[in-house]
Amino acid sequence: MVIILQLLFNGIATGAIYSLIALGLVMILRALDLINFAHGDLVMVGGFLAITLNVSLGLPFPLAFFAAVLSVGALGLLIERLCIRTIKGTSLMNVITSTIGVGLILQTWGLVIYGGEAIRLPHPVGEEFLNVFGLKIVPQQLIIISVTLVLMLVLQAFFYLTRLGTAMRAVMNDRETASLMGINVQFMTVLTFGISIALGGAAGVLVAPMTFVTFNMGIIVIKAFAALILGGMFSFGGAIVGGVLLGVFENFVRGFVSSAYGDTLIYTLIILVLILKPEGLFATK
Secondary structure (H helix, E strand, O other): HHHHHHHHHHHHHHHHHHHHHHHHHHHHHHHHHOOOOOOHHHHHHHHHHHHHHHHHHOOHHHHHHHHHHHHHHHHHHHHHHHHHHOOOOOOHHHHHHHHHHHHHHHHHHHHHHHHOEEEEEOOOOOOOOOEEOOEEEEEEHHHHHHHEEEEEEHHHHHHHOOOOHHHHHHHHHHHHHHOOOOOOHHHHHHHHHHHHHHHHHHHHHHHOOOOOOOOOOOHHHHHHHHHHHHHHHHHHHHHHHHHHHHHHHHHHHHHOOHHHHHHHHHHHHHHHHHHHHOOOOOOOO
């Protein structure tokens, strides 16, 4: 029983990271009808920036976290302005190619500045396990779950309790109708893109003490895509639940079967979902 609870907890912590990344992907998809293939590499940027701010510059982890997240969000705004908006009127393939190119540039940036060796951000509150009813819990896992929960609640409150958030939801639901209602669609789209990228940066900072940060760690976005498919491509709730379910499933597979088959069984599950329920578990569109 303890083993099951341990794997469940580990899965929730892992899934929280997938959920943050997938949530950002959903926001971009609904606001721009676009899959951002550079999203995972911006997660990597968040991790490397946190290492620079915390280790090299000596900023406390909370300050490094906020500074890294804001910096990644600002970088997202720059990418939207230079690499997406300027060519969005041409063809979808051009925009997709542009995001792939941005991802490769960011990977090269990471390799040149930080090298090919993996780097880990020091644990902000220590690495010693907490023993809670027989469960071995790394304090960073509690930070990941709690910060993810807070970010999602804040985002939910922003969407439903503020005029700006309501306008943003309107644009994500129907850009043409939102424009007819006098909403600045362009501004809302840019803001949505920046927030979604910032969420990816937050995921990169949170996971950096648990795993090593490398120039090619952006591959984690594949898991986020899988969570997106599992939950439903256009569903915020689906992205969150899909990420957690994927994290739990992955940890149970690695715990009871073999880590060698982890990814194989994950993508087998996704294929089954696509066959049996192509719109995902929580489709809204």
